[in-house]
Amino acid sequence: xxxxxxxxxxxxxxxxxxxxxxAHEILEKNKNTKDLCIIGIRKGGAVIARRLAGRMEEISRKxxxxxxxxxxxxxxxxxAIAEQPIVHKTEINFDITAKTVILVDDVLFTGRTxxxxxxxxxxxxxxxxxxxxxxxxxxxxxxxIRADYVGKNVPTAGSETIEVRLEESxxxxxxxxxxxxx
Amino acid sequence: xxxxxxxxxxGLEGLxxxxxKLVLDTAESFKEISTRQIxxxxxLRGRTIATLFFEPSTRTRASFELAAKRLSADTVSISSSTSxxxxxxxxxxxxxxxxxxxxxxxxxxxxxxxxxxxxxxxVSSGVINAGDGSHEHPTQGLLDLFTIREKKKKxxxxxxxxxxxxxxxRVARSNIWGLKKLGAEIVICGPATLMPPxxxxxxxxxxxxxxxxxxxxxVINVLRIQKERQDAGFFxxxxxxxxxxxINKEVLKDAGKDLLxxxxxxxxxxxxxxxxxxxxxxxxxxxxxxxGLAVRMAVLYLLLGExxxxx
Numbered sequence: 188x189x190x191x192x193x194x195x196x197x198x199x200x201x202x203x204x205x206x207x208x209x210a211h212e213i214l215e216k217n218k219n220t221k222d223l224c225i226i227g228i229r230k231g232g233a234v235i236a237r238r239l240a241g242r243m244e245e246i247s248r249k250x251x252x253x254x255x256x257x258x259x260x261x262x263x264x265x266x267a268i269a270e271q272p273i274v275h276k277t278e279i280n281f282d283i284t285a286k287t288v289i290l291v292d293d294v295l296f297t298g299r300t301x302x303x304x305x306x307x308x309x310x311x312x313x314x315x316x317x318x319x320x321x322x323x324x325x326x327x328x329x330x331x332i333r334a335d336y337v338g339k340n341v342p343t344a345g346s347e348t349i350e351v352r353l354e355e356s357x358x359x360x361x362x363x364x365x366x367x368x369x
Numbered sequence: 370x371x372x373x374x375x376x377x378x379x380g381l382e383g384l385x386x387x388x389x390k391l392v393l394d395t396a397e398s399f400k401e402i403s404t405r406q407i408x409x410x411x412x413l414r415g416r417t418i419a420t421l422f423f424e425p426s427t428r429t430r431a432s433f434e435l436a437a438k439r440l441s442a443d444t445v446s447i448s449s450s451t452s453x454x455x456x457x458x459x460x461x462x463x464x465x466x467x468x469x470x471x472x473x474x475x476x477x478x479x480x481x482x483x484x485x486x487x488x489x490x491x492v493s494s495g496v497i498n499a500g501d502g503s504h505e506h507p508t509q510g511l512l513d514l515f516t517i518r519e520k521k522k523k524x525x526x527x528x529x530x531x532x533x534x535x536x537x538x539r540v541a542r543s544n545i546w547g548l549k550k551l552g553a554e555i556v557i558c559g560p561a562t563l564m565p566p567x568x569x570x571x572x573x574x575x576x577x578x579x580x581x582x583x584x585x586x587x588v589i590n591v592l593r594i595q596k597e598r599q600d601a602g603f604f605x606x607x608x609x610x611x612x613x614x615x616i617n618k619e620v621l622k623d624a625g626k627d628l629l630x631x632x633x634x635x636x637x638x639x640x641x642x643x644x645x646x647x648x649x650x651x652x653x654x655x656x657x658x659x660x661g662l663a664v665r666m667a668v669l670y671l672l673l674g675e676x677x678x679x680x
Binding site: 257259260261262273274275276278302306307310311312 | 410
């Protein structure tokens with residue numbers, strides 16, 4: 188399936204602004220940073236989580252523990268996909284028990300990735316609460332999951348996809364709506 | 370990125386360097402799981418794995434069973450002494466019956482070289498060779514490669530000495546295939562009576578003087594003297610073997626501080642390796658056991674993770 192660009196909905200400045208806004212929202216809602224930690228879902232979510240943690244540290248002047256979650260082994264569609272995905276490491280070097288975990292991903296779509304991430308997080312410990320921060324919410328949920336912090340709501344058609352490109356991996360910060368080439 | 374398209378893992382001889390690297394890279398990620406509080410992930414939930422061991426084993430069998438359980442697969446273990454093999458059932462029939470119970474992977478250890486391959490042809494389940502006679506022991510080879518890569522950060526260009534009973538050792542063969550494919554230089558050393566004919570054709574250098582063999586080695590892989598196979602009298606006595614080919618402090622007096630001493634276990638302490646070396650600063654023997662679990666998890670995941678379910 189070949190995709191072509193339909194629209195560019197965020198540029199570098201917009202991505203930065205959005206992450207800063209989410210950082211403020213998280214700090215405002217949680218007040219105390221002592222029990223906060225940020226965990227990004229590999230791979231887009233991990234990059235955003237790193238930036239978010241950095242921004243929150245700048246604002247609050249307090250260190251915020253950062254972890255990376257790889258959900259490959261928790262996927263419920265492992266047997267239905269054409270090739271098995273490459274497994275990467277989960278890197279959570281702190282105890283999440285009794286912490287407020289800010290789970291971060293780039294795009295919220297069906298909600299299945301978040302479900303897997305929740306399963307995995309619970310295996311690591313018992314957080315006091317888990318909040319979800321998302322750069323783009325594109326709708327089409329298949330599970331009852333919603334984000335606590337949303338960068339941008341982008342209603343999409345089923346045939347469209349969202350591509351989040353980030354400087355750390357793609358060399359550019361932008362969010363694109365892609366559609367199938369006719 | 371290379372894809373894993375194999376139903377079975379029968380040996381390292383048939384694997385490409387890229388496939389070997391894929392297993393090692395995947396194992397690196399699996400190692401982290403064993404450090405978690407809950408050492409279990411749901412990746413292979415609903416899959417069933419049978420271990421079919423016709424030879425004694427502690428490490429390999431426990432390691433495979435634990436690997437399967439940590440991936441949430443169900444396991445069933447069958448040993449020759451308690452199975453219908455004692456009633457005269459053939460290997461093929463045993464396997465077909467296991468398969469009829471809808472088992473996804475059969476892990477087999479057998480005294481005959483080629484048993485795993487024969488089984489792989491007979492059944493549609495995946496087959497993993499956990500040691501077939503003196504032929505191959507691929508997961509041991511992979512875990513040795515993993516341990517070397519983990520400690521030395523590379524394999525290419527390393528000098529690896531494999532010492533002992535090369536003739537009967539499936540570990541030696543898997544190690545030689547794997548190490549050669551990843552670019553290591555291999556020296557093998559042992560009594561002439563335990564040296565397979567034309568072994569040089571595998572691309573190794575044969576040395577009969579232990580001190581020459583271990584000189585400048587980055588890794589020494591000490592093989593177990595297989596007492597159960599020594600009835601034919603390949604060497605005069607264990608004492609003499611130990612004097613000529615045993616790895617002890619004296620042999621290692623010029624060793625660099627980065628030397629690795631490996632042993633696939635079980636160890637005959639004081640025969641092929643002295644206790645102070647087995648427990649000493651160079652030894653990574655227990656790291657090998659830890660890494661074995663990660664490597665076997667990776668192998669099971671690669672063999673089963675792909676869409677092979679018939680829905």
